[in-house]
Structures are given as C-alpha cells and as structure tokens.
Amino acid sequence: MCGIVGYVGLKPVADILVDGLEQLEYRGYDSSGIAVKTDSKIAVYKAEGKLQNLKDVLRAHTSEITTATMGIGHIRWATHGAPTVVNAHPHTCNCGSLVIVHNGIIENYKELKEKMEKLGCVFKSQTDTETVAHLIAHKYAQTKDLTKAVSLAAQEIEGAYALCVMHNDLKNTLVVTKRNAPLVIGVGEGEYFVASDVPAIIKHTKKAIYLNDNQIATLTPDSLKLINSNGEELSPKVEVLPWEPVALSKMGYKHFMLKEIHEQPDVIRNILFGKLHTPAEPIILDEVKLTQKDLKDLNRIQIVACGTSLHAAMVGKYLIEQFCNIPVDVEASSEYIYRHTVTDEHTLVVGVSQSGETADTITAIKQSQARGSHILIITNRPDSAMARLADSLIPVNAGIEVSVAATKSYIAQLISFYLLALYLAEAKGSLDKSALESFKAEMMLLPQKVEQVLGTTDDIQRCARVYSSTKDFIYIARGINYPTALEGALKLKEISYINATGYPAGELKHGPIAMLDETMPVLSILMNGSVYEKLLSNSEEAKARNARMIALTNSKDKKVEELFDNIIRVPDVQELFSPVIAMIPLQLLAYYIAEFLGKDVDQPRNLAKSVTVE
Ligand code: M6R
Numbered sequence: 001m002c003g004i005v006g007y008v009g010l011k012p013v014a015d016i017l018v019d020g021l022e023q024l025e026y027r028g029y030d031s032s033g034i035a036v037k038t039d040s041k042i043a044v045y046k047a048e049g050k051l052q053n054l055k056d057v058l059r060a061h062t063s064e065i066t067t068a069t070m071g072i073g074h075i076r077w078a079t080h081g082a083p084t085v086v087n088a089h090p091h092t093c094n095c096g097s098l099v100i101v102h103n104g105i106i107e108n109y110k111e112l113k114e115k116m117e118k119l120g121c122v123f124k125s126q127t128d129t130e131t132v133a134h135l136i137a138h139k140y141a142q143t144k145d146l147t148k149a150v151s152l153a154a155q156e157i158e159g160a161y162a163l164c165v166m167h168n169d170l171k172n173t174l175v176v177t178k179r180n181a182p183l184v185i186g187v188g189e190g191e192y193f194v195a196s197d198v199p200a201i202i203k204h205t206k207k208a209i210y211l212n213d214n215q216i217a218t219l220t221p222d223s224l225k226l227i228n229s230n231g232e233e234l235s236p237k238v239e240v241l242p243w244e245p246v247a248l249s250k251m252g253y254k255h256f257m258l259k260e261i262h263e264q265p266d267v268i269r270n271i272l273f274g275k276l277h278t279p280a281e282p283i284i285l286d287e288v289k290l291t292q293k294d295l296k297d298l299n300r301i302q303i304v305a306c307g308t309s310l311h312a313a314m315v316g317k318y319l320i321e322q323f324c325n326i327p328v329d330v331e332a333s334s335e336y337i338y339r340h341t342v343t344d345e346h347t348l349v350v351g352v353s354q355s356g357e358t359a360d361t362i363t364a365i366k367q368s369q370a371r372g373s374h375i376l377i378i379t380n381r382p383d384s385a386m387a388r389l390a391d392s393l394i395p396v397n398a399g400i401e402v403s404v405a406a407t408k409s410y411i412a413q414l415i416s417f418y419l420l421a422l423y424l425a426e427a428k429g430s431l432d433k434s435a436l437e438s439f440k441a442e443m444m445l446l447p448q449k450v451e452q453v454l455g456t457t458d459d460i461q462r463c464a465r466v467y468s469s470t471k472d473f474i475y476i477a478r479g480i481n482y483p484t485a486l487e488g489a490l491k492l493k494e495i496s497y498i499n500a501t502g503y504p505a506g507e508l509k510h511g512p513i514a515m516l517d518e519t520m521p522v523l524s525i526l527m528n529g530s531v532y533e534k535l536l537s538n539s540e541e542a543k544a545r546n547a548r549m550i551a552l553t554n555s556k557d558k559k560v561e562e563l564f565d566n567i568i569r570v571p572d573v574q575e576l577f578s579p580v581i582a583m584i585p586l587q588l589l590a591y592y593i594a595e596f597l598g599k600d601v602d603q604p605r606n607l608a609k610s611v612t613v614e
Contacts, residue, residue: 002089002103003027003075004183005200006164008174009191009221014058014065017073020193020200021051026402026609027103027196028077031088035099035166036071038064042099042168046088050603051075069221070172072164072194074101077608080109081126091130093137094121097168100136102129103196104160104181105613112156132157136165147218150175151231154214160359160613164194177216181612182357182385185209185217185224187238192219197610198241198383199400206241210383241383255601257403257495261587262454265447267408268580270397271415272444279440283423287393290348294374295427297346301326302373304333304364305352306611308406308490309413312378313352314483315579316417322576323425323439333360334614337367345372350420353377354401354409355610356384363614365389378416380409394420403602404609405494407587410487411450414580418443442574446581449571453584457592459568460585463550464592466566467521473500474515475586476508476542477525478535484525484579488586495594495604505538516545523589525582526553526560529575539563552585554578 003024007016017034032054033046043064047053058065074089081087090099106112109128112135117123121134132153139149146167160180166173176183176194186193186201186208193201201208211217214229217236226234253259275284290298301320303313310332317328333351337360343349349368353361356379365386369375377390380398387393396412422439425431431439467473473492475485485502492500503512505524516522524539526532536559543549543563551564554572561567568589573581594601 002077003196003200004101004103004162004164004194005073005196006071006101006174006176006194007191008070008172008219009188010069011191012066013068013071016193016204017071018051018055018058020195021054021073021075023199024075024196025051025603026404028075028608029603030076030078030083031085032073032075033088033090034058034071034073035090036065036068037166037168037171038068042092042096042166043068044090044092044096044099046085048083048085048088070166070174072099072101072166072174079105079613080128087125087127089129091125091127091133093133098133098137098140098165100129100133100163100165102132103162103612104179106132106157106161107159108157128159132161132163140167146170146173146175147216147225147227150177151216151227151229154179154216154229162196172220174219175216176211176219177214178211179213180359180362183211185211185219187224190221192221192224194219202241207238208241209236209238254595255403255591257405257407257591257601260401260403260408261584261591263399264408264411264584265451265454267398267412268415268447268450271412271419275419276440276443279437279444282426283419283440285394285419285423287395288376288420288423289392290374290427292427295424298326298348299346301328301348301350302341302343302368303328303330303350303352304336304361305330306333306358306360308410308487309352309354309358309361311483311487311490312410312413312417313350314486315414315480316350316352316421318480319417319421319576320424323421324428324430326424333358333364336364337614341367343368343371343373345374347373348376349373350376350378351386352379352413353384353386354380354406354413356381356386357610357612358386359612359614362386362389378413378420380412401609404604404607405491405590405601411580411583415443415446418577439574439576442577446577449573449581450584452571453581457588459566460588461592463566463568464589464596467548467550468593468596470519470521471499472515472520473498474512474520474522474547475500475502475525476505476522476535476538477502478505478531478538479529480576480579481525481527481582484582484586487583488523488525488590491587491590492593494607495590495601496597496599497605498593505535508538509541513541513545516542516547518546518548520547521550522547523550523552524564526551526555527575527578527582528555528572529578536563552582554581
C-alpha cells in the first residue's frame, strides 16, 4: 500500500526519486520522504501529506542534494502509526548511517522491537518498519557486509516486505529484497532503478528484473548481484517491459476519474479486439489454458476478489450460471482465506483484481493453487504478482487507471466475464447457436451505447446537484443489477463520503425500509427485463414511505414518471448486459456529487489504489 523507489547511478538522484514517487502516488499519499547519499552523510527529508509538501521541503535544500547520485524514497499509506513526519519513511538506525524504505507489514515487529530495545536501540516512530532499520544495522555492525546483514535480518522477519536499504559506508550500493510485496529493478546504462511498480521506472528504461520472494539484489551503478536466501548466486532474468511511457495526463478533464469514465467505450473496444470478431465466430481467449478434459471435469467455479472487483465477480457468477449451468460461488478474498474452504482439482478458481497486487486475493489464490485448482486471473496488470500465479489469464487491457475509485477497470472486468461465460458456454455447448449469436451481437453494440450515455449527462448532473446535500443514499436493484447497486453505492461512499448502501430490493421490507422517510433518496436501477415489475413494486413500497425516488431506467413505462421524482434515462439493452449500461450514470453521479462537494476526487481520504496488506 506504499510505494518505494531507489536509484544508484551517475545522475542527480533527487528528481528521479520524486518523479518516481509521483508515479506511485496511487499507492498511498499520506506522507512521503527520500534519503540521499551526499559526500559526507545520508540526508533524509520527509513531509506529511501530499507529495507536493515533500517537493516544497526539498526546494529549501537544493544545494545539499544536487551532487547525490544514490538514494531511496517512499510514499506512505499508514498502517502502523499516524501519517506524521516522524512515521514517514525512510527510517534510520540510531546513528542515522543506515536507512531503509519499506512496503508491507512486519508482523512480528513487537517481538523484534523488544529485542532491539534490549540491545540499546531507541525508537523514534510508531512504525513496524523502524524495527527493520535497527535490525539490519545491528547485523551490519556484526558482519560489515550490507547484503549479508539484509539476508540475516530477513531470516528473523515475519510478514510482507519490499525493502530498499543503503548505508553511509557505501557510496554506491543499494541492497533490495522482497517477500509477498512487489518490487521491480529497472536496468539502465550504468544505473539501476528500484520501484514498487513499473510506472516509476518506465520513462528511464524498458529493461527490468522482477525480484522473486526472498531474493536479494545488491546494486551498484555497474553491477547487479542476485542471491537467494541461502546466499547462492542466481542469474537475473532481464525482461523487456511491454509498456510505453505514458504521460499521466488528464487530457483536459478536471479529474482522472472523469477522463477514465469517458475512456470506457474504447476500453470495451480494446478488450473485444481479437477476442470477438463477429457474432458467428467463436470467442478467442488465447491465454485460457483449460483443456477439454478440464472443462469436462469442472464441477464448480469459485471467484475471489475485493471491493469493486468483487462486484464484477458477482455479475460474473450470474452470467456463468445463466450461460453455462455451472455452480459459482463468489467471496471476498479477505473472508475466504480465514475459513475452511473446499476446493480441489475439479474447481476452477478465478481471481479478479485491477492491480493484481491485492494481498488477500493473492493469498486466496495461493491457497486454492495448493489444493490443485486451476487458477484463472482477470487483471488489468498482466505483469503483476497475481498474473504470475495464473494457469490461465484474461488481461483486461483497460490501460493505467490513476484515480483511486475504479471505473474503467470495472467495466473491463465485466466485459471479461461476458467473454469468459460465453467462451465456457461454447466449450460446453450449453447455449444454442442463436442465443450465443444474439449475446455476442449485443456485446458488440456496447461501446456505442456507453457513448450514448456519456453524451448526455444533464440529468445526472441535475440529480447530483439535488442530492449532494444528503447524508445517506440507498441504491436498490434486483437480479443481475444487485451488484450494480453495490458498486454504485461504493463509488459514492469512496469519493463523496456520503453513507450509501446497496440493497437487493426484495430485502428492503425485511429491515432497511425502517430507514425511509422524506429525507432519504432511494435510487432504483430499473432496467427492462425479468425483474422489472418486481422492482417497480419495491420502488412503490419505498415511495409509500415518502422516500425521495430516483429511477435509473431504460423503460418507457408511464408508471415511471408517476412514481419517481428524478429520472436518469439510458439506452435500451438486453437485460444481461444492463450492468454495463447502468453503471456509467452511477459512476458519473458519484463523480458529480463529489465534485460539487469539492472533494479530492482522485485521491479520496484514507484510501489507496493497491491494497497490498491483508
Ligand atoms: O486491485 P484490486 O481490484 O484487487 O483492488 C480491490 C479493491 O481494493 C478496489 O476495487 C477498491 O475497492 C477500489 N478503490 C474501488 O473503487
């Protein structure tokens, strides 16, 4: 949930570090810091709050740091200790000669802290990380070898970490290691870059080494030595990154979120490209490696995911059960991993994750993999840790999503589930030809329909103005749009901090109806199809309790105008594809409300884009 960077080479380091941190801001943004090796010492600079505050601090110290060519940096999402300057990384040992930056959680930090205190270490921060700084410094004092010191310390650490370490004795040496946290090394000419993620290095080099767990790399400007936890030397595997440097530009939009919402028609086109040519041709999923025998033996599918990805998974369950008649369970990864789950070699386990880094989902996948299940990963990051665990992969190709609130990646995940469900249906022969062709034809029309929704946002903006002062918001839906209600409510909560809840409309009368009065907005996702009439009745029940009624609908029914105070209209679409069309106005509604309230839309409080802690 934090971002780390490092550089050793011949160029002035401070700008490289700060620029790298800027690319990693999505991982956290409550404080930041860098440490650079100057001629005489290691200088540490930190600031609370956004990265701009660190830039301001550095501006006052330009002359001290211009000659430094080695350093490390960190952007934090607080886990242990408040987001203050003292708790910001880099952390140092007692005398300040050794500095580290860390992403992850040191689970045994209390025991380690006690041990280090007994050895005379004085702790300045409340972080788990500081124990590691003291521990490595202690090992270094014994061995006078920084790589050895890191290796010995790693044997005592429990938990997850990506670490970048430097010592004042060593003018040109960085030591990095990782376990259950991402770390990539960029290979330049006479220089190495270290980062939690590719965007921080891609503008400098396309050559990279992904460190595996428990490996340790020792970097100087012209050498890289890689060892495993036994100290055996390994040959590093240099990969060419399939990325172009992307200017993270808002392209004239006020926020990344709005830009990303507007990218969705093209995101759908991209994901369909090469996979769905015409309604008459079969779906092509090159990286799905299920054999005919796997498919024949398959008796169950389990999908694990968190947050927005979990909502996409819920739609996926609906589709796969409907198209393929295979039972599907969906569960939040954080629940799945702490109970006795029943999976075996006849279960297909699907992990869904925008980032491919979510710790709970990675753990869930590893658990099921150990029980012999085939692992299929749906992710926006085919280079991620999760993708590397996959037996089969569906890369969603949504492009970098900067805004913390997931929008285009959600739509891309939905499209992936349509493709997967139809692919499985074709392989199993569970749908007849005309049904298959009709679904595929409808899917090919989705980009235009999404464009239509994006073309007329007046109703949505009007609603946003009317409802921006509410403290609570209820979203109701049934069937395949129940996850849409959950996702719509999540979007609103995340960026406007309004207490929004999604309910299956049939559940309203079993409790939540008690909340309704003339102050409560109830947004009904009323799409034509099998549950339309039922949802209309549920909406009437809410209206009878004086709730402020909003319809998101593609119905031309007169009753809608009588029943609802505000109506957001969307194009007609087959019921099974309505989650795509219905989601776009809900993303926009959340966006316009947050924008109207003056919230920090792209970087909402307390959140981070990648959640790499369990
Ligand atoms: O990268 P992932 O899809 O695994 O992330 C899961 C959630 O943390 C993520 O979807 C989160 O809920 C988003 N901020 C929602 O907008």
